[in-house]
Amino acid sequence: MGVYSPAPIVTDAVHERVMREVLEPVVAGLRSEGIRYQGLLYAGLMIEDGMPRVLEFNARFGDPSAKRC
Numbered sequence: 001m002g003v004y005s006p007a008p009i010v011t012d013a014v015h016e017r018v019m020r021e022v023l024e025p026v027v028a029g030l031r032s033e034g035i036r037y038q039g040l041l042y043a044g045l046m047i048e049d050g051m052p053r054v055l056e057f058n059a060r061f062g063d064p065s066a067k068r069c
Contacts, residue, residue: 009047018045018052026057 010018022043030037044056 011050014047014050014052017050018043022052022054 022045026041026043039059042056042058042060043054044058046053046055
């Protein structure tokens, strides 16, 4: 498994769409439920034709080699 950044598929328009359609609604939902979340929330996304689709949300890095410092 590997990753590289910045991913060329994430244009400014895709980034704005992810923020508007995925991440901002998640934060708003947490707030509306009275949840004060602190920490890292990983959004695993698949992007096809500029359309983000959520595969998962995780509260930790999925890679077992990512160790706590």
